[in-house]
Amino acid sequence: MTGPIIDGIIKAFQLLFSLDPEVYSIVLRSLYISGLAVVMATLWSLPIAAILGLKNFRGKRFLRGSFNAFIGFPTVVLGLLLFLLFSRSGPLGSFGLLFTPLMISIGQAILITPILVSFITSAVEAIDLSLRDLARTLGSTEIQASIAILREASGGVILAILAAFNRAFAELGVAMMVGGNIYGRTRLLTTAIALETNRGDIPFSIALGVILLAIVYTLNITINYLRRR
Amino acid sequence: MRYVFTYITVKCMKKYYGIILIAIIISAVGIAAWALNAPQDKVILTVSTTTSLYETGLLDVLDTKFEECYPNINVTFIPQGTGLAIETAKRGDADMILVHDAVREEAFLAEGYGVNRKIVAYNYFVIVGPEDDPVGIEGLGPVEALLKIKAAGEAGDAVWVSRGDDSGTHAMEKRLWIAGGGDATELRETDWYWERGSGMTATLAMANEKRGYTLCDKGSYLKNFVPGNIDLVVLVETGSIDTLNVYSAIACDPQNPDLSHVKFDEAMKFINFLVSDEIQELLADFGVEEYGLTLFNPAVRVLAESTDSTVAEWIKQTAFMDGTECPTNKRYNAGDLSFLNVEIIPLLKWETSD
Numbered sequence: 001m002t003g004p005i006i007d008g009i010i011k012a013f014q015l016l017f018s019l020d021p022e023v024y025s026i027v028l029r030s031l032y033i034s035g036l037a038v039v040m041a042t043l044w045s046l047p048i049a050a051i052l053g054l055k056n057f058r059g060k061r062f063l064r065g066s067f068n069a070f071i072g073f074p075t076v077v078l079g080l081l082l083f084l085l086f087s088r089s090g091p092l093g094s095f096g097l098l099f100t101p102l103m104i105s106i107g108q109a110i111l112i113t114p115i116l117v118s119f120i121t122s123a124v125e126a127i128d129l130s131l132r133d134l135a136r137t138l139g140s141t142e143i144q145a146s147i148a149i150l151r152e153a154s155g156g157v158i159l160a161i162l163a164a165f166n167r168a169f170a171e172l173g174v175a176m177m178v179g180g181n182i183y184g185r186t187r188l189l190t191t192a193i194a195l196e197t198n199r200g201d202i203p204f205s206i207a208l209g210v211i212l213l214a215i216v217y218t219l220n221i222t223i224n225y226l227r228r229r
Numbered sequence: 230m231r232y233v234f235t236y237i238t239v240k241c242m243k244k245y246y247g248i249i250l251i252a253i254i255i256s257a258v259g260i261a262a263w264a265l266n267a268p269q270d271k272v273i274l275t276v277s278t279t280t281s282l283y284e285t286g287l288l289d290v291l292d293t294k295f296e297e298c299y300p301n302i303n304v305t306f307i308p309q310g311t312g313l314a315i316e317t318a319k320r321g322d323a324d325m326i327l328v329h330d331a332v333r334e335e336a337f338l339a340e341g342y343g344v345n346r347k348i349v350a351y352n353y354f355v356i357v358g359p360e361d362d363p364v365g366i367e368g369l370g371p372v373e374a375l376l377k378i379k380a381a382g383e384a385g386d387a388v389w390v391s392r393g394d395d396s397g398t399h400a401m402e403k404r405l406w407i408a409g410g411g412d413a414t415e416l417r418e419t420d421w422y423w424e425r426g427s428g429m430t431a432t433l434a435m436a437n438e439k440r441g442y443t444l445c446d447k448g449s450y451l452k453n454f455v456p457g458n459i460d461l462v463v464l465v466e467t468g469s470i471d472t473l474n475v476y477s478a479i480a481c482d483p484q485n486p487d488l489s490h491v492k493f494d495e496a497m498k499f500i501n502f503l504v505s506d507e508i509q510e511l512l513a514d515f516g517v518e519e520y521g522l523t524l525f526n527p528a529v530r531v532l533a534e535s536t537d538s539t540v541a542e543w544i545k546q547t548a549f550m551d552g553t554e555c556p557t558n559k560r561y562n563a564g565d566l567s568f569l570n571v572e573i574i575p576l577l578k579w580e581t582s583d
Contacts, residue, residue: 088438098438180435183393183417183424195426198309199395200316 011203034168037108045116053124070114075173099180107174112164123156271303274495277323280428283308310396325496329397343479346555350525354472356465358442382421388441393424448524475548
């Protein structure tokens with residue numbers, strides 16, 4: 001029974017190299033939605049991580065522990081929670097966000113926040129604390145000092161962002177449950193693979209799978225390279 | 230002495246803690262694997278079928294009944310859309326199919342994958358939408374309703390949610406759109422036609438969220454409406470040939486070299502079971518208590534004895550293949566199963582969608 005698999009792979013590469021518009025629109029949409037998610041999540045994760053890494057306060061250990069624990073948050077549970085919140089009968093239903101691309105971005109942003117916070121906090125903590133004191137003695141404010149530290153930790157920040165993008169891009173649960181996998185609107189690489197495999201369009205699934213793998217693989221190679229440096 | 234033992238035990242535990250843990254894990258995995266693969270004395274009959282039958286809970290009832298009659302057979306259902314159910318059977322992953330799309334059933338038989346097709350039940354499709362019906366399709370025929378929804382959709386006033394999963398319902402929907410001069414591959418590029426690519430319950434949920442319209446079989450609609458999951462209402466219900474929905478059972482053809490492994494005898498037992506008087510009566514009663522009406526009307530007596538000649542005629546028009554339930558060359562070791570042949574004059578022939 002290897003016939004269909006080989007046929008599928010051949011057809012998949014034909015789709016890839018013929019620049020099939022449906023394939024590429026799905027790829028671009030996935031990149032755009034996950035990219036937006038990373039931008040949003042980075043905006044709120046940087047200050048959280050700076051506070052966690054530089055300040056001492058009650059409950060800090062608990063907070064850090066929580067963010068660490070939520071790195072493995074099941075995507076389907078998050079999808080379910082968001083669905084209940086944003087459904088028409090839910091408390092946030094009036095925004096009308098359910099089944100929109102923005103909703104997927106928000107969901108993915110929440111999903112990857114623990115990764116960003118944990119990784120960036122670790123990177124910040126790894127920076128020599130005397131640097132902060134030095135910055136402060138040179139007359140800079142608390143915020144300026146934090147920014148200086150974050151800049152110093154930029155390698156770790158980039159690593160965190162790549163890992164977060166990776167997670168958002170390859171996740172299925174949130175995109176399926178709050179996006180709804182609507183053709184031309186909220187259909188992403190992962191949801192399309194799930195659908196087309198179910199529908200029996202195996203070559204299409206393989207083509208999308210090859211692209212998904214290629215992107216994730218490249219990202220991980222980059223992450224490993226950065227980590228070694 | 231006791232202390233010595235305790236001491237030794239603790240000491241050993243510490244020393245071999247890792248090894249003991251690994252041994253426990255390995256044995257747990259081993260037991261689980263054995264339990265999952267343990268040789269069973271039951272024959273597993275796999276039926277790939279449609280989501281509508283599954284989601285209404287009918288199949289669970291049939292499963293229990295069938296296993297009471299045949300304790301050595303274990304029936305498992307794979308609920309999928311009709312298109313996928315057929316694909317699954319063609320790949321050899323199912324022993325029989327229980328589906329509702331005569332056009333693809335005919336192709337399935339013609340391509341040499343199935344034998345002994347038997348019509349089991351029928352009901353009707355309805356078009357559902359928001360209670361205030363902004364487009365105003367209530368009481369129209371299905372094609373007129375779709376045309377009106379299309380016009381409103383183009384003006385930005387309506388949303389149509391399509392199954393988009395190659396199911397029998399999706400096929401019916403495409404036929405209705407074609408009858409109204411629309412084509413699904415063009416429609417899905419528009420802003421108001423949303424292709425969901427999912428089962429009936431998920432599609433209804435989306436239509437409910439977005440106050441959109443969709444096509445649905447009556448059974449799935451009631452299953453979601455009665456418990457209050459959706460507040461969509463039925464707006465178009467003709468209960469006529471243009472929205473007729475016919476379910477058939479087909480055994481996979483063991484003569485096909487790719488399907489020689491299928492459990493044909495068990496599949497035939499299940500088909501005979503489905504068309505038996507007892508189960509046909511059970512169908513008539515199924516859902517009456519909970520929903521106030523029959524979800525799947527039994528089709529066998531209607532056809533054989535023409536108890537309702539109008540419906541019988543409709544079924545013959547839409548779900549027969551050249552005047553028969555199952556072409557003569559597609560009958561194989563059917564045993565007691567009889568197939569209906571009639572002379573029909575086509576009144577209405579659906580165009581094929583692809």
